[in-house]
Structure formats: structure tokens, C-alpha cells
Amino acid sequence: MKAKKRTGMNLTYRQILKWGDKREEEVDPLMLKLIKEKFDLKDPDVRLKYLSGLQEVKLEKPPGLNPLQLDFLRGIVGIENIMTDDFSRAKFSCGKFYTELLDLRFNLIPNPPDAVVSPKSHDEIVRIVGYCNNEKIPIVPAGGQSSVTGALQAPLGGIALDMMKHMNKVLKINPSNKTVTVQAGISGPALEDELNRYGFSCGHFPQSFEYSTVGGWISAKGAGQASTGYGKMEDMVVALKIATPAGVIETKEYPRTAQGWDIFRLFIGSEGTLGIITEAILNIHNYRPQNTAYASFIFKSFGQAVTSMQKIIQSEYGRPHLFRISDPDETDIAFKTKGFDNSLSDKLLKSLGFLPGKRSLMFVSVEGDKDYTRFVLKKIKGTARKGKGMYIGKSPVKKWLDQRYSSAYMRDPLMDLGIMTDTLETSVTWENLLKVWSATHAYVKQRPKTLLMIHISHVYESGANLYLTFLSPMEKGNERNDFAAFHKGLIDTIQENGGSLSHHHGVGRVLAPWMERHLGKTSMAVLRAVRKHFDPNNIMNPGGMLGIS
Numbered sequence: 394m395k396a397k398k399r400t401g402m403n404l405t406y407r408q409i410l411k412w413g414d415k416r417e418e419e420v421d422p423l424m425l426k427l428i429k430e431k432f433d434l435k436d437p438d439v440r441l442k443y444l445s446g447l448q449e450v451k452l453e454k455p456p457g458l459n460p461l462q463l464d465f466l467r468g469i470v471g472i473e474n475i476m477t478d479d480f481s482r483a484k485f486s487c488g489k490f491y492t493e494l495l496d497l498r499f500n501l502i503p504n505p506p507d508a509v510v511s512p513k514s515h516d517e518i519v520r521i522v523g524y525c526n527n528e529k530i531p532i533v534p535a536g537g538q539s540s541v542t543g544a545l546q547a548p549l550g551g552i553a554l555d556m557m558k559h560m561n562k563v564l565k566i567n568p569s570n571k572t573v574t575v576q577a578g579i580s581g582p583a584l585e586d587e588l589n590r591y592g593f594s595c596g597h598f599p600q601s602f603e604y605s606t607v608g609g610w611i612s613a614k615g616a617g618q619a620s621t622g623y624g625k626m627e628d629m630v631v632a633l634k635i636a637t638p639a640g641v642i643e644t645k646e647y648p649r650t651a652q653g654w655d656i657f658r659l660f661i662g663s664e665g666t667l668g669i670i671t672e673a674i675l676n677i678h679n680y681r682p683q684n685t686a687y688a689s690f691i692f693k694s695f696g697q698a699v700t701s702m703q704k705i706i707q708s709e710y711g712r713p714h715l716f717r718i719s720d721p722d723e724t725d726i727a728f729k730t731k732g733f734d735n736s737l738s739d740k741l742l743k744s745l746g747f748l749p750g751k752r753s754l755m756f757v758s759v760e761g762d763k764d765y766t767r768f769v770l771k772k773i774k775g776t777a778r779k780g781k782g783m784y785i786g787k788s789p790v791k792k793w794l795d796q797r798y799s800s801a802y803m804r805d806p807l808m809d810l811g812i813m814t815d816t817l818e819t820s821v822t823w824e825n826l827l828k829v830w831s832a833t834h835a836y837v838k839q840r841p842k843t844l845l846m847i848h849i850s851h852v853y854e855s856g857a858n859l860y861l862t863f864l865s866p867m868e869k870g871n872e873r874n875d876f877a878a879f880h881k882g883l884i885d886t887i888q889e890n891g892g893s894l895s896h897h898h899g900v901g902r903v904l905a906p907w908m909e910r911h912l913g914k915t916s917m918a919v920l921r922a923v924r925k926h927f928d929p930n931n932i933m934n935p936g937g938m939l940g941i942s
């Protein structure tokens with residue numbers, strides 16, 4: 394069958410690369426002002442769209458599956474659920490990693506799948522996996538395609554398995570067990586809307602919430618912005634149904650067991666390399682937003698803020714849900730881009746010794762029963778006060794929450810200005826946190842004309858996640874190599890100073906080269922053996938994933 398004719402509007406590289414609301418094409422004016430000052434950009438520089446990606450998508454590589462194979466797959470999912478047109482293949486060839494976006498801007502699609510297949514049920518997926526295993530056709534499972542680790546590329550071709558189109562339903566809410574059963578391709582908003590209607594919430598709110606799926610959250614071992622209270626994906630999954638080349642695995646809904654190791658945990662973080670997660674059972678929580686207590690604090694130094702954060706999380710009087718600190722650079726940028734810089738309140742803060750270049754913001758929210766949230770917030774305020782933090786009201790954290798997803802929409806307009814921008818994140822222990830922070834800070838600051846924002850989020854008794862966002866002008870004509878060298882140096886710096894390779898973005902193909910150095914040969918051998926068991930023909934997301942395929 395011929396691919397459905399699309400309107401011209403949908404056929405450009407930009408349509409694929411643009412994150413978030415496709416209409417949001419401007420850099421926020423205060424951010425623009427800051428960037429112009431820092432990077433010495435003139436008005437003509439910011440009027441041009443650098444590598445706009447507005448060209449129509451065209452692939453050089455023809456689809457590699459033969460007509461018999463395509464017919465067989467059509468027989469499973471229906472002719473309308475297999476796409477082989479250039480745009481569909483290009484759309485499913487990548488996620489949202491910086492160099493993938495650069496490739497799209499250069500009109501390059503290096504690793505397209507041969508076809509995009511959209512199954513409608515668990516049984517169809519079982520048949521697809523069985524057939525592809527026999528025929529040795531690679532399968533790359535795709536959720537919302539928000540991966541930032543190169544985890545969706547198809548270097549060996551094969552099919553992209555589009556989980557979002559049909560596999561997107563809530564199957565059962567169980568108020569008695571406080572669990573929900575979903576198909577894995579359900580998106581954040583669809584899940585949350587349905588749960589809220591019954592008085593529940595999933596509690597998982599990554600910045601990519603609007604466009605990512607439960608299957609992707611589990612596979613990449615994600616963390617939401619309220620993870621300090623609700624936990625990461627590995628804390629939320631109760632049971633899974635998975636179609637693997639070695640057969641179907643369906644684990645049962647028990648609170649905990651001691652029946653050997655938990656098989657479903659092998660698939661949390663497996664990034665599509667072992668099988669397709671078709672359904673998941675997750676824990677759910679009461680939805681009571683009216684009870685949420687908020688607080689914002691400012692500290693005179695990052696060190697003081699970190700010490701208070703550690704005391705709060707270790708004091709055992711209850712935990713915040715959202716809990717984050719911005720380092721002095723990120724705090725200064727927040728003041729400037731929110732129009733707070735040099736305001737009357739800012740002048741007052743400065744006169745009290747909360748100085749630019751040193752001060753650090755802390756944001757907190759506590760969710761749950763009303764008595765609980767009030768009690769915990771009161772205790773947090775006490776600890777912050779003892780740690781020399783000043784309470785500055787609810788409004789800063791609420792404003793931050795208002796733009797919790799949309800702030801990321803600015804990435805593509807920034808790239809339009811010829812600005813390289815990316816993020817990295819790492820898990821660190823308290824005793825190592827300031828060391829990793831200083832080392833990464835020093836590394837990035839070696840590069841001339843750089844903006845660096847670091848925050849701490851996802852907080853645990855034993856440590857936290859350090860999250861780095863950097864901006865710097867692209868080296869025009871050498872964009873890819875320049876980024877690759879800078880990025881490699883930053884990952885090396887994190888690793889040499891004892892940070893983990895990832896806390897919640899996963900590994901994919903981008904971080905795979907560091908896996909063995911990080912985990913060691915024996916652990917890698919275990920991962921490879923597990924992979925060999927489930928996927929003896931190397932069809933599940935093959936080609937460089939996790940350093941094992």
C-alpha cells in the first residue's frame with residue numbers, strides 16, 4: 394500500500410526535531426538578552442535561523458524489508474498500521490539527543506528503520522516478535538521518542554515498533570491494591586487524566602511528561618520531578634508483561650516476594666534490548682493537590698544549601714516530593730531570566746548578604762494528607778532556618794512549576810541561534826557531591842563563552858542527582874566534532890570523579906562506550922548473558938545499545 398499522503402506542513406526535518414509545542418519558536422526575551430550579552434551576539438545573528446531544518450524529508454536508503462516480509466507484518470497489524478514512507482521512517486530514526494537534532498538540521502537520517510509498525514494488542518506484539526526472530530529482522534521499540542541517549546536509532550534497519558498509536562490505554566484501576574494496569578504506550582497526560590478522575594495519581598512527572606510513555610519510563614529507568622517523594626520508576630513498577638524472542642514473561646502482582654530474584658526487574662532499564670514491555674502494573678497514590686505545601690528558600694552559598702538539603706532528607710520527619718537546589722550560576726540565570734535581577738526585592742536580598750555568584754535557591758513541595766504536609770513543611774522550614782536559609786515564600790516554586798515542562802521548548806529556538814545546548818545528569822553520594830560539582834563546573838568553564846546551570850534534584854538519604862545544562866556557541870562548520878569532544882570530556886570528568894554514568898536518562902548508544910569502564914568486565918558479562926538468553930538472534934534494539942549489543 395502507498396503511504397498516506399501527508400500535508401506539506403508535516404514533511405520537514407523541523408517537524409521531527411522540534412520539541413514541545415510546535416508553535417513555540419522564540420527564545421524568551423530575557424533569556425535572549427542574556428545570551429546576546431554573554432555570547433556577544435548582534436541583532437543580525439539572532440534574526441537568522443541557523444540550519445532551520447525546514448526542508449522536505451527525503452531518504453536515500455530505500456526500505457530494506459522484502460514484499461513477503463511486509464505482507465506478513467501487514468497480515469498481523471493491518472495495512473494501515475505499517476508505514477514505509479520517508480517521513481515516517483525518518484521520524485522513527487531518532488530521539489532528542491543533541492547530535493540527532495544536529496543531523497536533522499543537516500538533513501541527515503543516518504539510521505532509519507525500514508518500516509514503522511503500530512501494533513494494537515499484546516498478542517499482535519507476540520506474533521511480531523516471533524516472526525522477526527525467525528526472519529532476523531531487528532526491532533526497535535519506540536514510545537514517545539523523547540530518548541536523549543541515541544536509544545532509538547536503527548543502525549541495522551528493521552522495524553520501529555510504534556507503541557504510542559494504539560497501545561495507549563488504562564486497562565484497570567485497582568483501588569483496593571492501589572495499582573493501575575496500563576498498556577505500555579500510554580503517555581503521561583493520558584495516564585494522569587484517567588487516574589485523577591478516580592482520585593489517584595501516578596506521581597511520575599519527568600520534564601518530558603507530555604510526550605513520553607510508561608514503556609519508555611520503565612525502559613530508561615526514568616525519574617520524575619517529584620521522585621524524592623514518590624521514587625523512581627524502579628520503585629513504582631509492581632509487575633510487567635513482556636514479549637521477548639525467548640517467549641512471554643508475565644509477572645504477578647504481589648507487594649513483595651522471596652522467590653529468587655524478581656525477573657521483571659531485569660527489564661527496568663533494559664532499553665528495549667531484551668523484549669517489548671506490553672503492559673505494566675504500577676503503584677498509584679492519592680490525588681490531593683489542594684493539600685500540597687510549597688516553600689522556596691535562599692541560601693548565601695551553595696554549600697549551605699547542600700548541607701541543609703542533606704539534613705532535611707536524613708532527619709526522618711517525612712520527605713518532600715519535589716526537592717531541588719539551583720547552584721549559584723543557575724540561581725543567577727533564574728534571577729535574570731525571570732526579571733528579578735535588580736528588582737527591589739533583589740536589592741534587599743543583596744543588602745542582607747545573599748550575593749550574586751554565591752547565593753542558591755531551594756524549592757520544596759510536600760504532597761499527601763493535609764496534616765502531614767503541614768507538619769513536614771514546618772519541620773523543613775525549621776531545618777532550613779537553622780542552616781541559614783531564608784524563606785522567600787511559595788511563589789518562586791509555584792512559578793517554577795508553571796513552566797516545568799515548557800522551559801524545555803526553548804532548546805530548538807536556541808539551536809536556531811547557533812547555540813549548542815545539552816544536558817547531562819549523574820548520581821552522586823553526599824560525600825562526593827561537591828567534588829563532582831566542582832570538577833564538572835571547572836571543566837565546562839574552561840570553554841570560552843559558556844553558560845552552565847547545575848541543579849540538584851531527586852534526593853536520597855545517601856546522595857542525590859546532579860543535573861547539568863550547558864549552552865555555548867556552536868563552532869560553525871565543525872559543530873558535530875566540537876560537541877563530541879566537549880561532551881566526551883564532560884562525561885570523563887563525571888566518571889573520573891566518581892559520578893554514575895546516568896541517574897535517569899539511561900545509557901543508549903551515546904553513553905555505551907563508558908559502560909564497561911563503569912561497571913567492570915564481570916558485570917558486563919552478566920548483562921550480555923541475560924541478553925543472549927532473551928534475544929539469541931540479536932534482534933532487540935541491536936547495534937551498540939548499553940555496550941552489550
Ligand SMILES: Cc1cc2nc3c(=O)[nH]c(=O)nc-3n(C[C@H](O)[C@H](O)[C@H](O)COP(=O)(O)OP(=O)(O)OC[C@H]3O[C@@H](n4cnc5c(N)ncnc54)[C@H](O)[C@@H]3O)c2cc1C
Pocket residue numbers: 412488489533534535536537538539540541544545556577578598599600601604605606607608609610611612613614615616617618663664665666668669670671801897898899934
Ligand atoms: C525535554 C526533555 C526532558 C526530559 N526530562 C526527563 C526527566 O525529567 N526525567 C527522565 O527520566 N527523563 C527525561 N527525559 C528523557 C526521556 O524523556 C526519558 O528517557 C523517557 O523515559 C523516555 O520515554 P519515551 O516514551 O519517550 O521512550 P522512548 O524515547 O521512545 O524510548 C526510550 C527507550 O525505551 C525503549 N522502549 C520504549 N518503549 C518500550 C517498550 N514498550 N518496551 C521496551 N522498550 C521500550 C526504547 O527502545 C528506548 O530504548 C527528557 C527528555 C527530553 C527530550
